[in-house]
Amino acid sequence: MRLDKLLAHATGLTRSMAARAIRAGEVRVDGHVLRDPATHVEPSARIEHDHRVLEAPRARYFMVNKPSGYVCANRDTRHRTVFQLLDTPNPAGLNVAGRLDIDATGLVLITDDGNWLHRVTAPRYRHPKRYRATLASPLTSEAQHRLRAGIRLKDEAKACAPVELAQLSPAEWRITLTEGRYHQVKRMFAAVGNHVLALHREAIGPIVLDPDLAPGAARPLHDEEVAAFGPGATSV
Ligand code: URA
Numbered sequence: 001m002r003l004d005k006l007l008a009h010a011t012g013l014t015r016s017m018a019a020r021a022i023r024a025g026e027v028r029v030d031g032h033v034l035r036d037p038a039t040h041v042e043p044s045a046r047i048e049h050d051h052r053v054l055e056a057p058r059a060r061y062f063m064v065n066k067p068s069g070y071v072c073a074n075r076d077t078r079h080r081t082v083f084q085l086l087d088t089p090n091p092a093g094l095n096v097a098g099r100l101d102i103d104a105t106g107l108v109l110i111t112d113d114g115n116w117l118h119r120v121t122a123p124r125y126r127h128p129k130r131y132r133a134t135l136a137s138p139l140t141s142e143a144q145h146r147l148r149a150g151i152r153l154k155d156e157a158k159a160c161a162p163v164e165l166a167q168l169s170p171a172e173w174r175i176t177l178t179e180g181r182y183h184q185v186k187r188m189f190a191a192v193g194n195h196v197l198a199l200h201r202e203a204i205g206p207i208v209l210d211p212d213l214a215p216g217a218a219r220p221l222h223d224e225e226v227a228a229f230g231p232g233a234t235s236v
Contacts, residue, residue, distance in 0.1 A: 001093065003027065004037035006047065010054040026050060042114050059113035060094065061221040062086055065213040066108045072099035082108050085218050097121050098129070098180060098204055106131075106201035107209040109221075119229045120204065126161075126178040127205030127229075131185050133173050136195040139165075143192035147175075153187050160188060174202075205229060 001009075007018040007027060019037035021027060027034060028048040029041055041047065047054045064085050066072070071079045074095070079102060083091045093112040097120040100108055111117050119125060144165055152159040164176040175185060186196045202209055206228035213219060 001041060002037065003029065003034060003039045003041050003047075006041055007049060007054070010047070011049060021049065044113055044115060059116070060088065060111060061113065061116065061226050062088075062094075062110045062218050063207065063210060063213065063221055063225075064108040064110060064218040065209060065215050066100055066105055067215040068103050068105055071102050072096040072108060082110065085216055086110065087218065100201060101183065101186075101199070104199040104201065105215065106199075107204055107207070108201075109204060109207065110218075116226065116229060121180065123179065125205075128164075128176050128178050128203070129180065129201065129205075130174065130176045130203040132168065132200045132202055133175055133185055133189065133196050134171050134198040135173060135189060136171075136197055137193075138170065139167075139173060139189075139192070139194060143194065146192055147188060151188055151191050153181070153184075153191055156181075160184070163188070171197075 003022055004015055004019045007013060007022065008015045011018070013021065022037045023035050025033045025035055026049055029039070029045050031046070042059070044059055064082050066082055066085070069080065070082050070085065072082050074081070074083065082096065083094060086094070088094075094110050095112070095114075095117055097109040097111055097117045100106065109120060120127065147163055147165055150159045150162045160181070161178050164174075166174045168174055175188075177184060177188075181187070185199055189196050207221070207225050210219065
C-alpha cells in the first residue's frame with residue numbers, strides 16, 4: 001500500500017496532511033525516514049509517526065483449491081480468475097505466489113505480502129513443488145530415468161534439475177520439482193514422448209493443500225503455515 005494512504009488510514013489524517021507529514025520527515029519505515037508519500041510499503045513494515053508505532057493492516061495470506069477453468073491472473077477479460085474464489089472484500093494488492101495453468105487444479109497461494117511472496121517463489125530457495133500428473137501413456141523406465149536425471153526441454157540450453165518421481169496408479173505419477181519453468185511438468189513429460197491429461201498441485205514447500213478444502217474453496221493460511229516459509233524452510 002502507498003505510504004500516504006497507509007498513514008492516513010491509521011491516523012485519521014487526510015491524504016494531503018499525511019503526504020505533508022511524510023515529506024517533513026515525520027515518518028519512519030522500518031527505522032528509516034522516508035520522504036516520498038508514494039513509496040510502496042509492505043503490510044509487514046513497522047511504521048512510526050511522531051515516535052508512535054502505527055497499527056498497520058495485517059498482511060493477508062490464502063490457500064485456494066483451484067478448479068480447472070480459472071486463471072491465475074489479477075485480471076482477465078475472458079476467464080474467471082482465482083481471486084474470484086476468495087471471500088475478501090478488497091482483492092487489490094493480492095498476488096498469486098506461483099501460477100497454475102488454466103486447466104491445472106490444486107494448491108494456489110495468494111498474498112499481499114511481497115516479502116513472503118518472494119520467499120515462496122524466488123528460484124534460489126528451491127522450494128519443492130509436488131504435483132500429481134495423469135498421463136496418456138505408460139511411463140517407460142527409460143523415460144523415468146531421463147526425468148530423474150534432469151531432462152533438457154525443447155529450446156532450452158540448461159537441463160532441468162533432477163525430479164522425484166513415484167507411481168501412484170498405472171496412469172498417475174507424483175512428481176516433485178524444485179524449479180518453476182513455464183509449463184514445466186507438461187513440457188517434461190512431452191520431452192519423453194508422453195502427454196499430461198490432468199495436473200494437480202498437492203504442495204508448495206512446507207504447505208500442503210488442505211484435504212478439507214473442496215475444489216473452488218479458499219481459506220486464510222494458519223499462522224504456522226505463513227511462518228513455515230521462514231528462511232531455509234524447504235521440506236514438502
Ligand atoms: N507445470 C505445468 O506444466 N503446469 C502448471 O500449471 C504447473 C507446473
